[in-house]
Each structure stands twice: as C-alpha cells, then as structure tokens.
Amino acid sequence: MVTIKDVARMAKVSPSTVSRVISDSKSISEPTKERVRAAMKELGYHPNVIARSLIRRSSQALGVVLSRSAESAFSNPFFAEILRGISKVTQRCQYSLVLATAENYKEEARQCLQMVMERRVDGVIILASRVNDQLIENLSETEHPFVVVGRVDGDQHHYAVNNDNIQAAYSAVRHLLNLGHKKVAFLNGPVEYTFCQDRYQGYVMAFREFGLTVDERYICHAENLHADGYKYSQQLLQLKPQPTAIFVADDLMVIGAYRAIKEAKLVIPDDIAVVGFNDDAFTNLLDPPLTTIRIPIYEMGKAAAETIIAVLNGDQVIPPQRILSSELLIRDSCGAKRLVRV
Amino acid sequence: MVTIKDVARMAKVSPSTVSRVISDSKSISEPTKERVRAAMKELGYHPNVIARSLIRRSSQALGVVLSRSAESAFSNPFFAEILRGISKVTQRCQYSLVLATAENYKEEARQCLQMVMERRVDGVIILASRVNDQLIENLSETEHPFVVVGRVDGDQHHYAVNNDNIQAAYSAVRHLLNLGHKKVAFLNGPVEYTFCQDRYQGYVMAFREFGLTVDERYICHAENLHADGYKYSQQLLQLKPQPTAIFVADDLMVIGAYRAIKEAKLVIPDDIAVVGFNDDAFTNLLDPPLTTIRIPIYEMGKAAAETIIAVLNGDQVIPPQRILSSELLIRDSCGAKRLVRV
DNA sequence: GTATAATGGTTACCATTAAAGATGTTGCAC
DNA sequence: GTGCAACATCTTTAATGGTAACCATTATAC
Structure with a gap:
C-alpha cells in the first residue's frame, strides 16, 4: 500500500x-x-481517509436515517428525491453518505446512535420525524449535531427543514370545498408521523373556515402508505352519504384509491374528485392525471444537508428551522378544469 | 471525549x-x-471506529453504487428492494453502508473509485451493470473486491449476482405467443444495461422457438424508465398492423403504457395484452392487475452482500456468479385467466 | 546586520490493537 | 521442598497513516 x-x-x-x-x-x-x-x-x-479522520477528529461523513421500516421507506419517491438533494450537497462538500437502515424504526435508531457515538459520521439527517421521536431525544443528549426533515414537536431548539404541510393541506381542501364539495373524505397516513398530523390540521382548518364541522367517519389513517390506499378507499366509498371528494395525504395511496373508485364504477372527477399530496413522478401518468401538491423535496434535501454541514463548520444557522412552501398543482382529478371548460 | x-x-x-x-x-x-x-x-x-479501522486496515463499510443517474435510480423500486436486502446483511455483519450517488454515472463511478482508493469502504456492490462498464474495468485494476448485481459481459472472473433475465423474458413472451398473439411488441429499456440486452435476447429466443421472425419495428428502446413508457407505447400502438400484445421490460414503464392504451380506447387484455417485468408493488393495484415477472430482488441484495463479505473474510466463493430464478406471475393483463374462464 | 517572510523538516500526537513481554501461579517430577 | 515448565492474566511497546504545532533554514527587505 x-x-x-x-x-x-x-x-x-x-x-x-x-x-x-x-x-x-x-x-x-x-x-x-x-x-x-x-x-x-x-x-x-x-x-487514506481513515488516518486523516483520526487526527482531524472528523469522518467527513453524514448519516441518514430513513425513519421508517426499510420496506416502505426506500420505494417512497419522497426518500428518493430527498436523498438526491442531500447527495448533491454532500458531493460538492466532499462528504460521504452513510445509510442507517433496518427492518424497523427502533433498530434504525439504534444503528444511527451507534454511528454517531462511534464517530463513523459527523452529523445526522433524520428523514420524516415522528411524534415524540425517541431518536431525536437520544441524539440531543449526545451533543452531536443533527437536522430533522419534518417538524419536531415540542422543542424548538433543533435544526429542521420542512415544507408547509398545514398550509398545503389547507389549500388543497379549500380548493375542493370551493368546487362545491361538502363531503370531503380524508385518507391520511400513519398518525405517528408529524407530517400526517400537520396535514390533518390543514384539513380541519379548511373545514373551520367554511363553517363546516369535521365528521371523523370521513377520516381514516392508513398504517402503510403502499398497501392501505385501496382498503381504506373502499371503506370510505361505503359511507352514506358517499363522499364526493377524497383528499389523500400521500400520492402512494392514490393508486389504491383510483382502483377502489373504478371498481365502484365511479368516474373521476365527475362522481368523485381526488386530490393527492407529493407530486410523485407517476401521478401525471395516472388516468386522469392527479391534482396534487408539489413539495420542493429536492430543495429540502439540499437545505437539510447544507444546514448540517454549516453547523459542523461552526457557522451560525439562523433561523434553525426552515420551512419551504409547496404548491397546489391542478390537473384533472379534482374537476376544476372541467368546470372551467363548461 | x-x-x-x-x-x-x-x-x-x-x-x-x-x-x-x-x-x-x-x-x-x-x-x-x-x-x-x-x-x-x-x-x-x-x-472509536476510525481508530480501529486504521489499525485493522478495514473500515467495516460497504459501498453501493446505484449505477444510474440519481434522479431515476432511487425511485425505482428495484433499488429500494435490493438495498433492503443488502442492508439486512450488512446490519447482521456489522458493516455500514456508504452510498455513491451523483447526477450522472460517470461522476458516480468517480466517487465510487475514490471511496475505495481512500479506504473509506472495504468493498463495493455495483447495482445494474452496463455494457462495457468502465467502472468495473477500473475497479478490477485496483484489486479491491466488488460484486456486480447484473451480468458482466466479457469477463467471467468477477463476482456477480443476477436473475435469469433471458429465461424470464423468454417465458413471458412464450406465454403471450402461446395465447395466440402474433404481433408481440417489445418496449425495452436503455440498451446500455445488460439486463435490457438479456431481456431482448429472451424475446428473440421465444420468437425463434415459434418459428416467427422478429420485426424490429415492434421493438423500441426507452431512454428513461420513468418518463418514456407513455411516449413509446403511443408509437407502438400506431403501427400497422397494431400489436395485440406488449411485453414491457420494466414495470415502471407500464404506467405510461396503460395510459397510452386507454387513451387509444383499447381494452386490456381484450384488445391488447400487457406483460411487465419486476413485479413492483403497485402492479397489483393497476387496472387490470398486471401480469409480470417476479424477481427475487431482496434475495439478490442479500446474496450480493453475503458474497462481498465472504470475499472480504477471505472465504472461497464458488461459483463466483450466482443466478437466481424469476417467476411469471399471471394476473389479468395478459388475458390468460379470461381464456381459462371461457 | 537584523527583522521578516517563505519554505519545509521534526516531532508529538490521534484512538486503537497485535505482538511480544512480564508477572505470578499452578502442576508435577524428583 | 526445589526446579522447571506450562499456563493464565495482564502490561508494554510498536505500530496504523496522517496532520498540526513547533522549529530550522534560507532569502529578501529594511
């Protein structure tokens, strides 16, 4: 050698x-x-980077925790896109990227903590924060820098990058209510994620503004973003009176929702309107193309990486929390275009 | 500290x-x-793993090269699934996972080589090999161990894990020909990937067996697995005589194919049969559910990681190339079930 | 002739571990 | 009871590859 x-x-x-x-x-x-x-x-x-790391007391590596069971995490385009943003920055700043992955979150958190304690990485990016996140609490105690993609509930001292979930969900639901829908169902994701909580809050906010009361029967929480869209959509469609619109908290569940709707012989958007969230790449290819919310995921990834690297460099990061704004993309599934055409 | x-x-x-x-x-x-x-x-x-790595001359880390531009790579369920398999093993064997990601393959290859030369990782897993892969050639020269997921053309000395692409494509096309289809179009992926070459070969093999000649007009090569499915399907549907079946080399392109077919007012499988490849999670949710080929992706990831770790441990890996077999999953899009019902 | 800058060499680490060495203890033959 | 080997259990030493702080030398400016 x-x-x-x-x-x-x-x-x-x-x-x-x-x-x-x-x-x-x-x-x-x-x-x-x-x-x-x-x-x-x-x-x-x-x-030899190992030798260099030893004396410099820095590994020039960032850890990334997916914060989901690996099964569902990777295949979510959200992670794909955010990793792309992160890697853009790490590459430019000569950091390498270490993944903490496991079958479940607990194990993933353990791996992440170990990575940090053993000095394998200088800092950590946590993707998709949870309510009462144990990992965030443990990391805080170690004094090692980390940044959260998502909202950290409770504490305001952490570095975080997020999109405006409440506002975005609010504007999506308001859009449906403006189109005359009264029975807007909400197909939400797992409640333990802060982004699902926030999107729920936006949903409620829109209802309040229109002087409508929220009917909890029209809201359901999927446990799995991939598999549960179909099942819960079927449930929602069986409600009397049938919802005339569904707001889906994650585009991944829209595939299942479309299927359930079509099986019920309903036409989108004539019989039922659908609005999604994320603007995953496939949503424009669906039939009809999905009205959904575009989140600047790539930019969030970049921002998260830039934040953690700035902190590692000893730079001031003010404010510690950054919120990027999303945008409602009106395509065909909500019926707004059809209305305009008439 | x-x-x-x-x-x-x-x-x-x-x-x-x-x-x-x-x-x-x-x-x-x-x-x-x-x-x-x-x-x-x-x-x-x-x-401190850094100090330990220095004296042990091993970083206890594996590198993973996605071997595609990051945009399209991450969001491909194939990578999601194979990473899951890899991480299952790395976790058990106390290795960490370093990702080489970049905007294009050349840059990704550069990063991978650097990772290896600087001793950041002990070995590398290359996902999706290319024809005349420059990275594989360069890595061979460094004497650092690596394993390829896919086929390495030319040399037989590399460690590789692959599925039976030729055989699987052959059985998919044979299935369609057996159903009476004569004009089976082939929507293939980028030609630079060995798996696309192999699937093409399987397609040709089935035609030969049935004494049919391959009409190149019925074959197209998408440059991008995500975006091009729609565009090329439209092209295929405009051929005279119109194909009665399409074999799609990657499920990601099926979304676009379905859309093109539906826009042409054709019914799947009555007017046109579709068979995909990969068994991505969403394919069962499509309308109609897709007949496709299930690849043991997770197992391939595990096998790749086990291989490289065995090599690092100095164990003999015989044979260096492992081929796992896939399976044709007959659902509704090929029309076989309908026939049986009659 | 001295102050200063430019340039590059010496040495002491960094946290850990393998190999060799030290120390005491036990077992056993005589 | 002594001598010696074998063993158990720990310590010492010397690496691993690189870098920063501190020097030493020379050239240039004043």
Whole structure:
C-alpha cells in the first residue's frame, strides 16, 4: 500500500510537505507542489481517509436515517428525491453518505446512535420525524449535531427543514370545498408521523373556515402508505352519504384509491374528485392525471444537508428551522378544469 | 471525549486489556471484564471506529453504487428492494453502508473509485451493470473486491449476482405467443444495461422457438424508465398492423403504457395484452392487475452482500456468479385467466 | 546586520490493537 | 521442598497513516 511516506521519499520532501500539497497549502512553492503531485500520480497514491479522520477528529461523513421500516421507506419517491438533494450537497462538500437502515424504526435508531457515538459520521439527517421521536431525544443528549426533515414537536431548539404541510393541506381542501364539495373524505397516513398530523390540521382548518364541522367517519389513517390506499378507499366509498371528494395525504395511496373508485364504477372527477399530496413522478401518468401538491423535496434535501454541514463548520444557522412552501398543482382529478371548460 | 485510556484508568487496567474486553477475548478473567464493562458504562464509552479501522486496515463499510443517474435510480423500486436486502446483511455483519450517488454515472463511478482508493469502504456492490462498464474495468485494476448485481459481459472472473433475465423474458413472451398473439411488441429499456440486452435476447429466443421472425419495428428502446413508457407505447400502438400484445421490460414503464392504451380506447387484455417485468408493488393495484415477472430482488441484495463479505473474510466463493430464478406471475393483463374462464 | 517572510523538516500526537513481554501461579517430577 | 515448565492474566511497546504545532533554514527587505 502506498503511503504518504512513499510519496515523500520519491519527491524528496518530508511527509508533512506532501500533506500540505494535498490540502493545497499556500506555504508550499509551486515547483515543489508539481514534484509532489507527479510523485503521487506516479505511485498511484490516494490519501487514506481513515488516518486523516483520526487526527482531524472528523469522518467527513453524514448519516441518514430513513425513519421508517426499510420496506416502505426506500420505494417512497419522497426518500428518493430527498436523498438526491442531500447527495448533491454532500458531493460538492466532499462528504460521504452513510445509510442507517433496518427492518424497523427502533433498530434504525439504534444503528444511527451507534454511528454517531462511534464517530463513523459527523452529523445526522433524520428523514420524516415522528411524534415524540425517541431518536431525536437520544441524539440531543449526545451533543452531536443533527437536522430533522419534518417538524419536531415540542422543542424548538433543533435544526429542521420542512415544507408547509398545514398550509398545503389547507389549500388543497379549500380548493375542493370551493368546487362545491361538502363531503370531503380524508385518507391520511400513519398518525405517528408529524407530517400526517400537520396535514390533518390543514384539513380541519379548511373545514373551520367554511363553517363546516369535521365528521371523523370521513377520516381514516392508513398504517402503510403502499398497501392501505385501496382498503381504506373502499371503506370510505361505503359511507352514506358517499363522499364526493377524497383528499389523500400521500400520492402512494392514490393508486389504491383510483382502483377502489373504478371498481365502484365511479368516474373521476365527475362522481368523485381526488386530490393527492407529493407530486410523485407517476401521478401525471395516472388516468386522469392527479391534482396534487408539489413539495420542493429536492430543495429540502439540499437545505437539510447544507444546514448540517454549516453547523459542523461552526457557522451560525439562523433561523434553525426552515420551512419551504409547496404548491397546489391542478390537473384533472379534482374537476376544476372541467368546470372551467363548461 | 471518552477514550479507551479513560476507561483503562478508571478500571485500573491497561488500555489493551480494555481492548480485549471489547472483543471479548478469553484471556481476560471474568472479574476484570466486569470491572472494565462497568467503567465503560459509567463513562459512556463507545469505541472509536476510525481508530480501529486504521489499525485493522478495514473500515467495516460497504459501498453501493446505484449505477444510474440519481434522479431515476432511487425511485425505482428495484433499488429500494435490493438495498433492503443488502442492508439486512450488512446490519447482521456489522458493516455500514456508504452510498455513491451523483447526477450522472460517470461522476458516480468517480466517487465510487475514490471511496475505495481512500479506504473509506472495504468493498463495493455495483447495482445494474452496463455494457462495457468502465467502472468495473477500473475497479478490477485496483484489486479491491466488488460484486456486480447484473451480468458482466466479457469477463467471467468477477463476482456477480443476477436473475435469469433471458429465461424470464423468454417465458413471458412464450406465454403471450402461446395465447395466440402474433404481433408481440417489445418496449425495452436503455440498451446500455445488460439486463435490457438479456431481456431482448429472451424475446428473440421465444420468437425463434415459434418459428416467427422478429420485426424490429415492434421493438423500441426507452431512454428513461420513468418518463418514456407513455411516449413509446403511443408509437407502438400506431403501427400497422397494431400489436395485440406488449411485453414491457420494466414495470415502471407500464404506467405510461396503460395510459397510452386507454387513451387509444383499447381494452386490456381484450384488445391488447400487457406483460411487465419486476413485479413492483403497485402492479397489483393497476387496472387490470398486471401480469409480470417476479424477481427475487431482496434475495439478490442479500446474496450480493453475503458474497462481498465472504470475499472480504477471505472465504472461497464458488461459483463466483450466482443466478437466481424469476417467476411469471399471471394476473389479468395478459388475458390468460379470461381464456381459462371461457 | 537584523527583522521578516517563505519554505519545509521534526516531532508529538490521534484512538486503537497485535505482538511480544512480564508477572505470578499452578502442576508435577524428583 | 526445589526446579522447571506450562499456563493464565495482564502490561508494554510498536505500530496504523496522517496532520498540526513547533522549529530550522534560507532569502529578501529594511
């Protein structure tokens, strides 16, 4: 294995000079730099990041916790997109990305804590915060920096990046109510996630504004974003009076919802309107194309990574919480276009 | 920061004794172990993996290269599922998972090589091999172990895990030909991937067996698995005579294909049969549920991780190439069930 | 002739572990 | 009871590859 000493010997300088050439210190003359670089190339030398990390007390790596059981997490386009944003920044800042993945959240949290305590990563990004998140509590005690994608309930001292879930859900439901719908059902995700709580709150807010009372029978909470859309949509469609619109808290559940609606011989949007959340790539290919909320997921990923790296650099991050805004994308499933056309 | 020395001081032993307690060496007496463990707990000590990696010359980490531009890669359920399999094993074997992600493959390959050369990871798993893969060539030169998920064309010396793409595509197309279809179109993915090449070969094989000639007009190659399904399906439907069946090389493109077919006022499977590939989670929720090929993706991920870890442990891996078999799942989109019913 | 800057060498770590060495203890033959 | 080997149990030492703080040397400016 080629070490810094081999390079030093070849370039006829001391190891520390080589080290300074690597970090491009300006106290080394250009000719020396050239000679050292030539030697590095000739020997095929690559600095050993492990050794560097040891003395610098920094691994130049960020941990990412998916915060879901791995089964459902990866295949969610949300994670895909946010990882893309994160990796964009880590790449630019020369950080590497370590994934904490496990079958369940508890195990994932354990792995994350271990990663941090063992110095494998300098900081952590937690995707999708939970209500009363145990990991967040434990991480806080370790004094290691972390940033949460989502809302941290209770404490306001954490670094966090989020989208405006309440506002976005509110505007989606308001949109449906404005179209004349009275029975707007809500197909929500697991209650333990803060984003589901927030979207619920936005739903309630819109009802309040229209002087309508929320009927809890028209609200259901799926346990699994992938599988449960179909099942719960069927339940909602059996209610009397039948809902004339469904607001779905995550686009993944829309596939199942569409199927249930079509099986019930209902036409979207004529018989029932549907509005989703996330603007996953496939939603534009559905029949009819889905009206949904576009979240700047990629930007959130970038913001999260930038935040944690800034904190690691000792920079001030003000404010610690950043909220990016979403946007209602009106396509065909809500019926608004049809109305305009008439 | 708590180090091994602090623990040693507290337990009144030498640092190396603490080290041996950590690795549970049997040359340490039980009372000493207890004393040391108590000290570790009291001080909240966690071994520094960086220092350990330095002397052990192993980072206990595996790199994963997605081998696609990050945009399309993450959101592909294939990667989700295979990462799940990989992480299952890495977790059990105490390895951590480092992701090489970038906007394009070239950059991703660069990052992967750097990871390896800088000793950040002990080995690499390459997902989805390409034809004439430059990364594979470069990695071979470094002597660092890696395993490919997919087929490596040319060389047979690499470790690889794959599914039986040729055989599976063959049986899917044979299934359609057996149902009486003559004009079976093929919506394939990017030609640079070996799995697309193999599925093409299976398609041709089935045609040969039935004594049919392959009409290249009925074959198209999408550049992007997400976006292009719709566009190319439209093209295929405009052919005269119109195809009576479409074999789609990746389920992701099926969403677009279904849309194009429905827009053309055709009924699946009555007017046109569709068979997909991958058995992505959503395919069972489509209308009609998709006949597709189930690949043991999770198992492939596990096998890939087990292979690379075995290689790192110096174990013999024979044979270096493992091929797992897939299975044709007959649902409603191919029309076979309808026939049986009649 | 001295102050200053430019340049690069020396040395002491960083946290851990493998290997070799030290210490005491036990077993057994004589 | 002594001598010696074998063993158990720990300590000491020397690495691992790299970097930063501190020097030493030389060149230039004043």
